Amino acid sequence: MRIDKFLKNSRLIKRRTVAKEACEQGRIKINDKVAKPGTEVVEGDIVTMEFGTKTIKVEVLDLKEHVTKHAAKEMYKTIE
Template sequence: MAVTERVRLDKWLWAARFFKTRSLATEACQAGRIKLNGAVVKPAHDVRAGDWLLVRSPGGEFEIQVQGVSDVRGPAPVAQALYAETDASRKSREREAEQRRLAPEPSFELHGRPTKRDRREMERWRG
């Protein structure tokens, strides 16, 4: 594993397994979904140990402190050692996951066009 003092933000996000590909990490940086020490930065910005990151990814919103830097994607336990998530961030993500579990989005059950039976039920509800 290549350990250095600083590394590009998009490489670090990929190595820490927040994004599946480096191009997805780059797109997230360019879209403003990544904040480094409270500021939106470009993908080529350097990350150092001790920096604070706010990462909004498909897995949720993470508030983390960088513990180590690496530009090589390794196994999950090694990647998790690169950062420390705050307790508030962890609790918030768990609370959101519980809400999604208890009250799923109704549109997730819809698949394709309504059948004839579905249309009749909709007409019945509309009156």
């Protein structure tokens, strides 16, 4: 699954266009490598998001195409 789609489906970022822009600005990393919007993410990857002074680090647990609001939190585990 593309990283921009994962961020939207997991509701870490509300809109896919915002996720795409964050990737293009170098704010999203997968396993400590800067991710482009089309970079594939797999289960077990560590995704780091940097917004201003705030850094969020999560581990990908599941990839789902269609997900409900309550099931979205099961797609990742917060590390930091």
